[in-house]
Amino acid sequence: MTVIDEDGNLFGVVNVVDALAIVLVLAVLVAGVAVVGVLGIGDSSEPDESSIDPDEDLETRHVTIDLGDQSEYVVDRINEGDTVTHEDSPHNLTITDVYVTPNLSNNVEPTVTIRTEINGELTDSDDDSSNIQYAGEELRVGTDLQLATAEYTTQGEVTDVDFDNPALETDTTPVLLETTVDDRTAAELESGDTVALGPHETATVTAVDLYPTGGDQYRAFVGAELETLTEGTTPTYGTQPVTIGTQLTLQTDAYDLEGEIRQRGTDEQAGEPTTTRATIELDSVSPNVDESLEVGQTETVRGETFATVESVRSEPAEVVLESDDGNIHLREHPTNRDVTLEVELRTLETDTGVRFHGDQLRENESITLEFNRIDVNGTVTEFE
Numbered sequence: 001m002t003v004i005d006e007d008g009n010l011f012g013v014v015n016v017v018d019a020l021a022i023v024l025v026l027a028v029l030v031a032g033v034a035v036v037g038v039l040g041i042g043d044s045s046e047p048d049e050s051s052i053d054p055d056e057d058l059e060t061r062h063v064t065i066d067l068g069d070q071s072e073y074v075v076d077r078i079n080e081g082d083t084v085t086h087e088d089s090p091h092n093l094t095i096t097d098v099y100v101t102p103n104l105s106n107n108v109e110p111t112v113t114i115r116t117e118i119n120g121e122l123t124d125s126d127d128d129s130s131n132i133q134y135a136g137e138e139l140r141v142g143t144d145l146q147l148a149t150a151e152y153t154t155q156g157e158v159t160d161v162d163f164d165n166p167a168l169e170t171d172t173t174p175v176l177l178e179t180t181v182d183d184r185t186a187a188e189l190e191s192g193d194t195v196a197l198g199p200h201e202t203a204t205v206t207a208v209d210l211y212p213t214g215g216d217q218y219r220a221f222v223g224a225e226l227e228t229l230t231e232g233t234t235p236t237y238g239t240q241p242v243t244i245g246t247q248l249t250l251q252t253d254a255y256d257l258e259g260e261i262r263q264r265g266t267d268e269q270a271g272e273p274t275t276t277r278a279t280i281e282l283d284s285v286s287p288n289v290d291e292s293l294e295v296g297q298t299e300t301v302r303g304e305t306f307a308t309v310e311s312v313r314s315e316p317a318e319v320v321l322e323s324d325d326g327n328i329h330l331r332e333h334p335t336n337r338d339v340t341l342e343v344e345l346r347t348l349e350t351d352t353g354v355r356f357h358g359d360q361l362r363e364n365e366s367i368t369l370e371f372n373r374i375d376v377n378g379t380v381t382e383f384e
Helices: 016-039 072-077 183-188 287-292
Strands: 058-069 083-086 089-101 111-122 132-134 144-148 153-162 170-182 194-197 200-214 217-231 234-237 247-251 256-264 272-285 298-301 304-322 328-350 353-356 366-371 374-383
Touching (some): 089 200
Antiparallel strands (some): 089 111, 111 132, 170 256, 194 200, 272 374, 298 304, 304 328
16 A cells, blocks of 8 residues: 555545644644643642752852962952853852962062852752852862953962851051161151052051161161951961061062061050250260261251250370380370260150160160261260
8 A cells, every 4th residue: 555645645544735734733732732831831830950040059158268479460450359250150259358468488479368259059068068069169278269260360279268258357457667777778768658569558657767877877667557467366467477576578669678576566666755865975086076076966867856965075085005114104195085975865765764766775885876977986874
């Protein structure tokens, strides 16, 4: 038997045109059932879990990531609000806080720590159900994560995961540094100088006290406010703890300043300003020094006066000579003079005594003053 006979019947029973019509009707019916199933019309059963929007299953964690040393290119571009997304995943990461400091261990590239808000899926781990998975990685302390935005790519290590606190635990920590600087650096040092890494300011100079020590050198007490990151109970700056006795480097556009932290929590020297009158003996000074000293002279640095000469007494210096027969004779020096100065000093009164030029003022100890660019070294014989 032929499939279609000479009269156009299918298997000799149904006309071909009628058969095509039947197939078309069946196709429409099937399509209608599919549409009803998708829309849930007339179906009171619960939807399949696979049809739920994956965003409804996401959990949020605040995660700290240590990015370590970063190039200037990344430091210039990394900012709050930067977002990392994944094409094949609903997970995303948004930077909520950025902390940048110099790396004081190598002084080459700055170090970066960021706080992020991460959306991910809850893990099935029995021992820690509060953790989430992000881009296939379970977020735990020590996990390595890669960040890729339109402008930069970098990676770092997770150091903290919690539910709260979108910001890093940072603070402004005042410190007082002590160091020695030359004329050139002393001329550049100013209150208001900043340490900046790209758009991030990490430290600000707040106070400068300079005391001449001779030879175009100055003892410097520099107050600064550091943007510190708190780890445990100790603030850190430049990957190292900010503690008394620690060496700290401040790098500005004009100078690099390295000093020892003498105080933390304040950027000023301890003590109340006061004045102290002192007697200073200068032994066997040259005629040039003797002739340059006069009443009213001041030791002044940057408009601040630290010492004022109130009186000058001078007499020939004595020298001990030994004659050919071995006898000892005390004679006047042919040119040098012994000078006694009465000076008024600008000092600080502290619980432990009077301080001048940053040191405790004591009798029978040496002192250095500078008058009209002439260094004067003497001994304090008394003060009140």
